[in-house]
Amino acid sequence: MAHKLVIVESPAKARTIGGYLGSGYVVESSIGHIRDLPNNAADTPAKIKDKPWGRLAIDVDNGFEPYYVVPRDKKSHISKLKQLLKDADELYLATDEDREGEAIAWHLLDELKPKGIPVHRMVFHEITKAAIQEAAANPRELDMDLVEAQETRRILDRLYGYEVSPVLWRKVMSGLSAGRVQSVATRLVVDREKERMAFKVASYWDLEGTFDAGSKHDQRMFPAKLHSIDGTRVASGSNFGQDGQLKAKADVVHLDKRRAEDLVAALADTSYDVRSVEAKPYRRSPYAPFRTTTLQQEASRKLGMSASVTMSVAQRLYENGFITYMRTDSTTLSGNAIAAARAQVQELYGAEYLPDAPRTYASKVKNAQEAHEAIRPAGDSFRTPAQTGLTGDQFRLYELIWMRTVASQMKDAVGQSVTIRLGGAAGTGEDVVFSASGRVITFHGFLKAYVEGTDDNAAKDDQETRLPNLQEGDPVSAASLSANGHETKPPARYTEATLIKELEDREIGRPSTYASIIGTILNRGYVYKKGTALVPAWIAFSVVRLLTEHFTRLIDYDFTALMETVLDDIARGEKDRVSELSEFYYGSERLAGLQRLVTELGDIDAKELATFPVLDDDGAESGIDLRVGKYGPYLEGPDDGSGTRVRANVPDDLPPDELTVEKAKELLANPAGEEIDLGVHPETGLQVVAKNGRFGPYVTEVLPEDAPKGAKARTGSLFKSMSLDTVTLDDAVKLISLPRIVGVGEDGEEITAQNGRYGPYLKKGTDSRSLTSEDQIFGITLDEALKIYSQPKQRGRAAAAPPLKELGNDPVSGQPVVVKAGRFGEYVTDGEYNATLRKDDSVESITIERAAELLAERRAKGPAKKAAKKGAKKTAAKKTTAKKSAAKKAPAKKAAAKKS
DNA sequence: CAGTGAGCGAGCTTCCGCTTGACTT
Numbered sequence: 054m055a056h057k058l059v060i061v062e063s064p065a066k067a068r069t070i071g072g073y074l075g076s077g078y079v080v081e082s083s084i085g086h087i088r089d090l091p092n093n094a095a096d097t098p099a100k101i102k103d104k105p106w107g108r109l110a111i112d113v114d115n116g117f118e119p120y121y122v123v124p125r126d127k128k129s130h131i132s133k134l135k136q137l138l139k140d141a142d143e144l145y146l147a148t149d150e151d152r153e154g155e156a157i158a159w160h161l162l163d164e165l166k167p168k169g170i171p172v173h174r175m176v177f178h179e180i181t182k183a184a185i186q187e188a189a190a191n192p193r194e195l196d197m198d199l200v201e202a203q204e205t206r207r208i209l210d211r212l213y214g215y216e217v218s219p220v221l222w223r224k225v226m227s228g229l230s231a232g233r234v235q236s237v238a239t240r241l242v243v244d245r246e247k248e249r250m251a252f253k254v255a256s257y258w259d260l261e262g263t264f265d266a267g268s269k270h271d272q273r274m275f276p277a278k279l280h281s282i283d284g285t286r287v288a289s290g291s292n293f294g295q296d297g298q299l300k301a302k303a304d305v306v307h308l309d310k311r312r313a314e315d316l317v318a319a320l321a322d323t324s325y326d327v328r329s330v331e332a333k334p335y336r337r338s339p340y341a342p343f344r345t346t347t348l349q350q351e352a353s354r355k356l357g358m359s360a361s362v363t364m365s366v367a368q369r370l371y372e373n374g375f376i377t378y379m380r381t382d383s384t385t386l387s388g389n390a391i392a393a394a395r396a397q398v399q400e401l402y403g404a405e406y407l408p409d410a411p412r413t414y415a416s417k418v419k420n421a422q423e424a425h426e427a428i429r430p431a432g433d434s435f436r437t438p439a440q441t442g443l444t445g446d447q448f449r450l451y452e453l454i455w456m457r458t459v460a461s462q463m464k465d466a467v468g469q470s471v472t473i474r475l476g477g478a479a480g481t482g483e484d485v486v487f488s489a490s491g492r493v494i495t496f497h498g499f500l501k502a503y504v505e506g507t508d509d510n511a512a513k514d515d516q517e518t519r520l521p522n523l524q525e526g527d528p529v530s531a532a533s534l535s536a537n538g539h540e541t542k543p544p545a546r547y548t549e550a551t552l553i554k555e556l557e558d559r560e561i562g563r564p565s566t567y568a569s570i571i572g573t574i575l576n577r578g579y580v581y582k583k584g585t586a587l588v589p590a591w592i593a594f595s596v597v598r599l600l601t602e603h604f605t606r607l608i609d610y611d612f613t614a615l616m617e618t619v620l621d622d623i624a625r626g627e628k629d630r631v632s633e634l635s636e637f638y639y640g641s642e643r644l645a646g647l648q649r650l651v652t653e654l655g656d657i658d659a660k661e662l663a664t665f666p667v668l669d670d671d672g673a674e675s676g677i678d679l680r681v682g683k684y685g686p687y688l689e690g691p692d693d694g695s696g697t698r699v700r701a702n703v704p705d706d707l708p709p710d711e712l713t714v715e716k717a718k719e720l721l722a723n724p725a726g727e728e729i730d731l732g733v734h735p736e737t738g739l740q741v742v743a744k745n746g747r748f749g750p751y752v753t754e755v756l757p758e759d760a761p762k763g764a765k766a767r768t769g770s771l772f773k774s775m776s777l778d779t780v781t782l783d784d785a786v787k788l789i790s791l792p793r794i795v796g797v798g799e800d801g802e803e804i805t806a807q808n809g810r811y812g813p814y815l816k817k818g819t820d821s822r823s824l825t826s827e828d829q830i831f832g833i834t835l836d837e838a839l840k841i842y843s844q845p846k847q848r849g850r851a852a853a854a855p856p857l858k859e860l861g862n863d864p865v866s867g868q869p870v871v872v873k874a875g876r877f878g879e880y881v882t883d884g885e886y887n888a889t890l891r892k893d894d895s896v897e898s899i900t901i902e903r904a905a906e907l908l909a910e911r912r913a914k915g916p917a918k919k920a921a922k923k924g925a926k927k928t929a930a931k932k933t934t935a936k937k938s939a940a941k942k943a944p945a946k947k948a949a950a951k952k953s
Numbered sequence: 954c955a956g957t958g959a960g961c962g963a964g965c966t967t968c969c970g971c972t973t974g975a976c977t978t
Contacts, residue, residue: 082973093966203970821959
């Protein structure tokens with residue numbers, strides 16, 4: 054039977070809308086984007102792989118034409134949609150009405166290719182029966198200008214990310230990344246840390262007292278603070294700047310301890326009178342209903358949920374029909390929602406809390422796309438939290454959303470704020486004024502339902518301080534007075550919630566990505582969490598420095614906002630996508646293009662980039678440098694002219710702003726870190742210790758201070774079977790005795806056994822042979838050693854690697870194909886060509902057909918040996934780097950994955 | 954960053970935004 058096919062983005066939405074449209078309609082979802090640029094080489098179609106721009110999947114030479122693919126996990130879904138389309142007599146593309154939604158609609162059209170049936174673009178902002186039916190009755194055309202704007206955004210992000218990231222691989226560390234959003238987020242965290250490092254603590258003092266209004270007042274005692282001396286204000290926290298120091302223009306008295314205490318003494322006999330009473334009406338309007346970022350902030354402040362936890366809990370609430378869509382930048386409530394909230398206000402708080410007219414909230418977000426409603430309880434009447442039957446996190450998050458929504462339709466809170474000034478004369482003749490402020494809320498309004506949390510210790514909106522009802526001229530006495538010292542505090546580190554807020558304020562990122570932005574910069578190792586604070590790692594300093602020095606425009610805080618302006622122009626048909634992308638990539642008279650920036654890297658000095666002088670409190674250089682190395686951050690002591698500088702590791706979890714000159718000196722004084730005393734060597738009498746070094750744990754002798762120049766401490770790596778915790782003095786004595794002389798060969802040359810870079814081995818002159826186990830170093834006899842030397846050298850190597858699996862014969866070469874485990878992972882070989890298994894292959898699942906495919910691909914590239922010989926040295930060096938950094942990265946990723 | 958020798962298959966990392974399940978731990 055023929056039907057009309059409606060495609061929306063979200064499955065949950067499809068279910069709801071299906072119910073509103075009734076029979077005759079089939080509502081399905083696209084589940085987000087259905088096509089994208091290929092993610093990596095494995096997903097890149099063969100026909101563009103070999104193009105110079107194949108890696109980008111954007112033909113930068115021909116109008117920046119993008120090459121889209123349907124990701125593997127979406128293929129079956131696309132077939133399902135195609136199947137549904139076969140029996141459809143009309144197609145409604147009902148994706149979200151924003152830039153991305155318009156593009157999804159176009160991708161659907163382009164991929165499904167409906168033949169001979171009408172296609173409509175249907176849009177709605179509310180999911181109510183009336184709104185959906187009206188939308189279906191009044192469809193529009195696809196807005197191709199808006200699609201162009203989306204493609205421009207997508208292409209620009211790809212060019213930025215996939216061109217700049219490789220620069221970081223070459224200059225900083227393999228596997229790193231750069232992007233329009235993550236790099237700015239990282240920069241924010243790094244810049245904040247730099248502010249903290251430049252911060253110098255200042256102290257200031259003030260006076261606080263408890264005053265007595267006399268027995269005729271109900272509220273007799275009240276607190277007040279010193280306000281001014283002889284008409285000049287006393288310095289308080291707000292007079293100090295971001296650097297911690299008194300602002301240059303501050304016309305204030307800066308009290309120190311002595312002056313403050315002297316003043317307390319001079320005020321011992323002072324009586325006061327009320328100089329002024331200033332009352333102002335206090336009025337506070339409700340907060341707007343939740344959008345993604347405000348929900349994430351409040352869930353963090355009140356429920357202690359991370360952004361990603363908040364989103365997944367909200368997702369479950371959404372899927373089960375408890376709340377509206379949770380990825381939104383809109384604070385707008387539908388008419389039904391306003392009515393539901395108002396009904397609930399009436400019911401729970403009474404008519405006096407209900408404003409005469411419904412409240413509406415305009416979006417504060419500058420680049421808001423408003424495709425959805427605010428986040429609120431779902432339905433035309435709200436369920437109270439108790440009525441939902443929810444538990445745990447879902448209950449608590451629902452309650453938060455429900456309260457916020459209901460409160461948004463309540464009356465303002467009103468009251469009075471009062472400032473009272475008290476004056477008196479000090480014994481020294483100075484005129485002093487104290488100030489007391491109070492707030493009384495006479496009608497709580499929405500505050501009765503919902504009070505927003507605060508990030509620092511700022512007063513909450515419902516906080517009250519009552520003052521006595523004093524009049525000008527009334528006498529007041531001081532019950533107690535004290536001098537209090539304060540210190541200026543550095544700007545606080547970002548938390549997930551405050552960083553997200555900052556990004557939103559700067560129009561960077563979208564509701565669907567805020568939580569994952571945090572994930573990205575954590576996973577790359579740019580930042581780590583210390584409690585809830587985001588602390589930048591030193592490698593982030595290197596990356597931000599490279600980007601600010603060489604890609605200044607791209608990491609500018611305004612880059613995204615400027616891009617949005619251009620995209621809006623494209624969406625209105627006023628600018629052309631190709632010329633904008635061309636300017637971005639190839640440059641113009643006024644701008645350097647990205648392509649030139651990433652190819653002309655000669656002046657990027659990787660070493661300099663990774664070096665940060667450790668500065669003292671006055672910002673002067675100490676001669677000590679922090680450097681970001683392959684093994685993490687380390688310190689280099691001052692150059693004393695000896696040619697070598699003392700080095701020391703910096704603990705991974707030492708926040709950059711805690712690396713003072715004193716701390717650096719302390720670390721340099723004990724460069725090796727912890728060492729374990731094993732005792733005294735029975736023969737030499739020297740102390741023997743175990744340490745962790747560059748190549749892992751090892752033992753070494755401690756040479757006496759009067760040891761002759763040039764004397765070297767003997768060392769030895771621990772065997773793999775040993776560990777720092779369990780190694781004994783006996784083990785150590787044996788290890789440092791190496792190499793062991795096994796005997797003399799037939800040619801008169803000495804054969805020794807030892808441990809090295811590639812494991813245990815025998816050495817005879819320049820001829821070396823691997824051993825299979827570390828125990829052989831001590832156990833092997835001369836006869837066995839001679840036997841090994843009697844065999845040709847190749848043998849030990851080949852014998853060590855039996856194939857993991859035999860697959861049969863290759864159809865092309867006819868040779869047997871086997872799977873082997875190699876240095877770079879598992880690979881298949883037919884004896885001549887080797888091909889590494891790809892991400893989706895495994896030893897268990899691989900077939901001869903797949904192996905033949907891999908070998909055919911490999912064969913197409915020609916023999917490897919010639920290529921390998923070219924610039925062999927350079928390649929070898931690079932390989933080592935890549936391998937080490939990969940090895941280093943793996944555990945970090947695992948740890949991150951475990952947490953989440 | 955302790956200091957010791959070879960020779961073995963390269964291939965891939967990465968962006969931002971839109972959506973959920975299908976995975977494993």
